[in-house]
């Protein structure tokens with residue numbers, strides 16, 4: 024199949040590209056390389072450098088494509104608090120641009136990377152897709168807007184769309200070297216360097232951490248599922264388990280074999296307290312379950328850091 028992966032040079036996108044190439048798909052990547060890296064892609068990958076918010080670049084990248092995995096976005100709650108306008112352009116306008124160009128190009132299906140941040144934190148976890156949506160950051164608003172556009176394009180134009188709400192994804196190629204880096208690469212980097220780890224708040228906030236190969240497998244399941252079961256719909260994609268930040272740190276200390284000093288700093292604006300998916304809808308619609316146990320995923324991630 025001819026497939027376009029937006030954001031394919033990033034952490035999740037490049038893991039998805041590897042899986043698609045291994046299946047024998049023909050893959051094109053559209054990425055502005057703002058946080059992604061061309062070296063995440065195998066040599067010879069069809070990489071178009073451009074923005075998902077640029078209709079000309081997106082139209083050109085859609086030529087001959089049957090399905091789109093739309094991963095390209097400006098991540099990070101904190102970055103969106105600091106710079107909401109760019110988050111909105113890249114994410115809200117970018118997703119609308121991808122859908123508009125996909126529909127005009129005759130693409131069959133678009134699978135959209137949404138986020139658990141749309142819930143704004145659970146009141147009674149685990150959280151089903153029907154829970155109230157209370158986005159608490161410009162990032163979360165932009166991800167929710169993208170979901171709504173996906174449903175509207177399915178209804179108005181018959182473009183098949185599937186929105187997958189990722190929870191906290193981790194694994195190889197997630198980088199620690201940005202002020203907006205995610206917690207697992209930051210903790211691994213600090214532990215390996217013998218530095219104190221920075222813990223926002225009391226460290227008892229919890230997340231439904233999802234290993235990246237499960238997110239890739241969930242995307243492939245969303246591509247394969249019959250349209251009547253999935254199109255225009257939204258699904259949580261996560262193992263449905265929960266780990267506190269301090270619990271995560273304990274696991275990493277055991278795996279790496281060190282103990283770190285904890286440096287507690289202020290909670291971050293826009294961060295949620297509890298996050299845990301009710302994942303039954305995706306299991307029912309697509310027969311999909313996450314498979315990689317949390318500690319196994321952490322072990323593989325630590326190994327990737329060691330081999331870098």
Ligand SMILES: NC(=O)c1ccc[n+]([C@@H]2O[C@H](COP(=O)([O-])OP(=O)(O)OC[C@H]3O[C@@H](n4cnc5c(N)ncnc54)[C@H](O)[C@@H]3O)[C@@H](O)[C@H]2O)c1
Nearest residue numbers: 030032033034035055056057058059074075095096189192
């Ligand atoms: N990592 C997570 O825990 C998580 C959780 C929920 C949702 N998501 C979503 O998953 C997707 C992938 O995230 P990731 O963690 O791999 O982040 P990432 O930053 O590694 O990947 C994003 C990719 O998109 C590219 N990009 C950014 N803006 C772009 C633009 N305007 N045009 C073209 N390309 C652009 C970046 O260069 C990068 O390669 C994003 O849509 C993100 O919102 C991620």
